[in-house]
Amino acid sequence: MKKVLFLHSSNDGQTIKIFKHIEKQLGSEYQCKVIDLHQSPNIDFSLYDRILIGAAVRYGHLNKKLYQFIGQNRKQLDESKVGFFCVNLTARKEGKNTPETSAYMKKFLLKSPWVPKLQAVFAGALRYPRYNLLDRTMIKLIMKLTGGETDTSKEVEYTNWEKVSEFSVEFKQF
Structure with missing residues (x-):
């Protein structure tokens, strides 16, 4: 069984709901664990086959704790299979719902010292x-x-x- 870690920076729960959907899609051969990265967890990334970080935008910004987590775990992030998705209401509009067209993803990539290997943008609720x-x-x-x-x-x-x-x-x- 493959182990997956879901790390969330969520405001109102839609990011967690997206994780639950992804977990269901992955199927029974994957064991998924969800952790709130706002709790500043110490994580051994080597225990997981894949990691996915999901972060929600509030008032035009991702939570500063996301950036702190990335700074503290940059080496592990670079050495692991880690994907990232951003959740925001602007993504409800066509042309603003991809990593290439999302202002929030572009802002994240400029501000973050880490560049995720796999990226997505989803509309929230x-x-x-x-x-x-x-x-x-x-x-x-x-x-x-x-x-x-x-x-x-x-x-x-x-x-x-x-x-x-x-x-x-x-x-x-x-």
Whole structure:
């Protein structure tokens, strides 16, 4: 059985939901473990056949703890089979949903000392009823400016699950 480590930098859980979908796609020959990289874990990457990092954007930025984790584990990241995906609401739009076209992935690659060998960008989910007042107000403003959903009674999942399944195949063959 192959061992896979999923490391997440998540805000509202969509990144973890994407990991669960990938785990299902990988099948029973893979044993997957999910760890929150915000907890600054000490990880022996050699225990895993593959590693996948998933990070969500909030207010235009990836969490600074992601960059700290990368800095602390750069050598292991370079020596292991590690993929990376970014989750953001902008990726709901065609032309902004690939590693080559995503402003957030480009920003990540400029800021990070590590370049993932396998990359993807997925649209996230809009969960207005679950947000606190500040987040709901700020995200509504951002969505208004970008032509998105502004009805704060709604939850909208923009994730393209077929695209996640295709990435799962790439990750399996990686």
